[in-house]
Amino acid sequence: DSGVTQTPKHLITATGQRVTLRCSPRSGDLSVYWYQQSLDQGLQFLIQYYNGEERAKGNILERFSAQQFPDLHSELNLSSLELGDSALYFCASSVTPDRANTGELFFGEGSRLTVL
């Protein structure tokens, strides 16, 4: 158990809909990262937050947005969903924004999104 909690574990929805994925980082971790894992693209970095502020942005679509709340949990919002958005979405956390020392990210078990 990494200590990172993601909900829901599975989600099935239709094209055009909007969903919210939730992540609770490890206790004490201030940085949250979102990744998308699909068969053809592998593991793609979406966005990072540190202590409530956006820190780095990757290949995140404009239809997607995220935020980190004062209690440090984070939500990833996916809207106007398309078939190609079906993927496993991972949240990870670390203590510092730059992963000092070993640089380990702690991953949740992921939220599997299926868009029909």
Add this chain to the structure above:
Amino acid sequence: GEDVEQSLFLSVREGDSSVINCTYTDSSSTYLYWYKQEPGAGLQLLTYIFSNMDMKQDQRLTVLLNKKDKHLSLRIADTQTGDSAIYFCAETPRSQGNLIFGKGTKLSVKP
């Protein structure tokens, strides 16, 4: 651009050594990482190597780093069926906190 390359599949027999290779692009990466993903689970850090090292050994795992060629490898000695998983190589982009992952190498261990 940022691109970490790995072969997608590797199949070995139980007891043999497995070698998973990776090439990365960002020479400024302070650390390079190997993560393991078991079926239905998230990624877990397996090992890492500091960029000023050539080799790191940790029990059955040996990591080799060739900075000149930007090549990283992971050797698993005496591979067991429990080692069957997807192995991801990752680098650190310049001045960023996130990791850039390869697409992962699926290791299958046959008894």
